[in-house]
Amino acid sequence: MEPDHGKLFIGGISWDTDEERLKEYFGKYGEVVEAVIMRYRATGRARGFRFVVFADPVVAERVVMDKHMIDCRTVIVKSCTKNL
Structure with a gap:
């Protein structure tokens, strides 16, 4: 499995949205392994x-x-998955 499988870029997000909020929101779709604020x-x-x-x-x-x-x-x- 490539390292980027399952990784998503989330842009245009509020400055106030933290990692826990992202996990809560996207957790309704499935298991969130990691949420990172750049x-x-x-x-x-x-x-x-x-x-x-x-x-x-x-x-x-x-x-x-x-x-x-x-x-x-x-x-x-x-998606962050590279399509070659």
Whole structure:
């Protein structure tokens, strides 16, 4: 299995949305292995995008097909799997 299977990019997310909120929201689809907020190294401030990793890559494929609103913001969800 490639390391990016089950990994999703979540963009346009609220600054206030934390890892626990992401796990709660995406957990309704399936088991979330990891939710990571990308931060600026110098300031520690969130960069406005996150990554979510599902235990089952099939679940991640289903999640990409839906539209998502988290904390009153419509977010972008894209697969991180490389299609060669």
